[in-house]
Amino acid sequence: MYTKINQAYQYIHKIYPYPIDIAIILGSGLGPLAQEIKVEQTIPYQDIPSFPLSTVKGHEGQLTIGKIHQKTVIAMQGRFHYYEGYDMSDITLPIRVFSKLGIEKLILTNACGGIRDDLNPGDIVCISDQISLFCPSPLRGPNLDEFGPRFKDMTEIYNSQSQKLLHEIAQKQKINLKDGIYCFFQGPMFESPAEIQAIKALGGDLAGMSTVGEAIVARHCGMNTLGISLVTNKAAGLSNNELSHQEVIDTAKKAEDKLVKLIKELIKNW
């Protein structure tokens, strides 16, 4: 694993040997956020040694490095999912690489289904915690001591101070920001209504197919992480609509401006 991480790290560091403040992972249909970056470098995943490739529609497959409000950011336009066939260690490789690049702050974004009654398409949610029950542990196997300890505390996967700041910014920008617990499902099929009811009973508010592994690894690396979800649909069985990836992308497009505004202000003030 160290070899893979180092290869990717060295390739990116050679192209961009300057400090980077914040890494952002852009979820389904949220790729256009990268248009807000004053671009200094773009690096296609296929050029980065040992990096996986993004195979999902709505995920572009490149790193974009540049400035937003004086801050240097690196954005993953397109992420890797378990359902694409990758191991969790490959899905979370970019997080290790970001940590090795000295990046301390991470924004994870995703599109998800709303489980809690008040969560509707278009809502933006600050992830307060997560349920990784169905997610194979990305920390399985030999511990990467260089990044963190074998048995890492997970009481604050998403940094509480940063969540507070995000809420303050949302309030100032008059953006309605809710809180919620994100639950991982392997996908690629959407959940069954019974699965959604089971997770609802366990305290899950949001259903999605990403984020959780990346957040665990970021916590292991000691990164300051925020998770921001865009609800693109009511979760399975909670509306009469048949779920589709197209609906996810269409709703994400509609809510994009709001999300871009929130994240830009966060970057400015974080």
Ligand code: HPA
């Ligand atoms: N379930 C899982 N992942 C998702 C959903 C959903 O309802 N919507 C967008 N991503």
